[in-house]
Amino acid sequence: MFPIRDHNPSGRRPYVTYALIAVNIFVFAMYYPIMNDDVALSSFWGHWAMVPARVSEGVDIHTALTSMFLHAGLMHIGGNMLFLWIFGDNVEDAMGHLPFLLFYLASGFGADVFHVLSDPNSGVPTVGASGAIAGVLGAYLLLYPKAKVDVIFIFIIFFKIFKWPAWVVLGIWMALQIFGGASVSGSEGGVAYWAHIGGFIVGIVLATPLWVRLGGTKFWQASHFHPPHAPTFTTRTSTIPIVRRRR
Numbered sequence: 001m002f003p004i005r006d007h008n009p010s011g012r013r014p015y016v017t018y019a020l021i022a023v024n025i026f027v028f029a030m031y032y033p034i035m036n037d038d039v040a041l042s043s044f045w046g047h048w049a050m051v052p053a054r055v056s057e058g059v060d061i062h063t064a065l066t067s068m069f070l071h072a073g074l075m076h077i078g079g080n081m082l083f084l085w086i087f088g089d090n091v092e093d094a095m096g097h098l099p100f101l102l103f104y105l106a107s108g109f110g111a112d113v114f115h116v117l118s119d120p121n122s123g124v125p126t127v128g129a130s131g132a133i134a135g136v137l138g139a140y141l142l143l144y145p146k147a148k149v150d151v152i153f154i155f156i157i158f159f160k161i162f163k164w165p166a167w168v169v170l171g172i173w174m175a176l177q178i179f180g181g182a183s184v185s186g187s188e189g190g191v192a193y194w195a196h197i198g199g200f201i202v203g204i205v206l207a208t209p210l211w212v213r214l215g216g217t218k219f220w221q222a223s224h225f226h227p228p229h230a231p232t233f234t235t236r237t238s239t240i241p242i243v244r245r246r247r
Contacts, residue, residue: 002079003169004161006086007148014089016101021081024129027069028077035073045070049125050112056120064112065105070127080129086149087140088133094143095210107135107203114198126192131199134177138203141170142211145220174200 034040050067054060071077092100111131140147145167152161177200180193211219 010093017088108132110202111199118194134199135203139207
């Protein structure tokens with residue numbers, strides 16, 4: 001089950017969102033040839049991935065930034081970029097281009113802090129834009145809690161698309177992160193749950209001044225918790241065109 005699009009158009013082109021997606025894909029393409037070379041990949045992670053134990057000692061602080069643009073595989077980068085594509089444009093539209101970039105990076109750093117604190121002695125390299133993107137999800141939830149999101153549910157050969165409000169989609173996502181974070185430590189499970197939780201919390205906190213400036217609860221009530229834009233997609237009762245009978 002994962003989201004595929006939202007019904008919340010942005011008022012201007014999300015150049016920063018596009019640029020972040022492009023940079024992540026470019027960086028991944030640069031080191032993709034060594035993905036099956038364990039020795040080369042281990043050396044690469046050693047230089048650019050974030051290792052909590054090292055950061056806790058004040059070493060390799062730069063990896064808090066570089067790790068945000070690294071991914072462990074095609075599914076990893078594909079999932080992250082899908083979420084950024086769906087939710088990033090509206091947050092960028094509300095914040096503005098440069099403020100959104102700063103917000104994205106700050107959310108990523110906040111996620112790093114949560115991850116390091118969850119297991120400061122971990123020697124496992126951490127990579128991914130998930131923490132920064134979790135901040136985007138937190139801001140989106142605060143600003144557009146009832147924006148409609150199309151979610152595709154796949155079960156073996158059966159699939160169906162549901163249209164759910166953002167608070168349900170993102171609420172389920174956050175619940176899964178909390179459950180995962182409570183079930184495993186920061187060095188286990190292959191997923192940095194506390195980075196996701198931390199990024200989400202930081203995103204909400206950083207977006208709160210904007211939400212207040214827009215009117216707070218009045219901003220919600222003015223549009224009945226829906227986005228202040230017309231929906232991107234309309235529902236049609238049939239895809240079969242009507243052919244008029246000729247007389």
